[in-house]
Amino acid sequence: MSVKSKFYEQRCQRAVKALIKNGFDAIYVPTREEAAKRAVELVPEKSSVGVGGSVTIHELGIVDALF
Numbered sequence: 001m002s003v004k005s006k007f008y009e010q011r012c013q014r015a016v017k018a019l020i021k022n023g024f025d026a027i028y029v030p031t032r033e034e035a036a037k038r039a040v041e042l043v044p045e046k047s048s049v050g051v052g053g054s055v056t057i058h059e060l061g062i063v064d065a066l067f
Contacts (some may be wrong), residue, residue: 036060 001009012028019026029035039062043049049066051057 032060036062036065040065 009028009030016026016028027038029038039057039060043066051063057063
């Protein structure tokens, strides 16, 4: 793992801890593929999902994976 990757991972881990401390559910996953997979797993079957103008949700392929 590069120094830059390690830096960002540590930064994300601190953000996750802060979010949890403030009452949010948060996890860290190291890749965009894992993030998309985990996001889809969190959506119950036959649920309605609003995405608004989120570019990230489209870039990760989450919208396509939900259909």
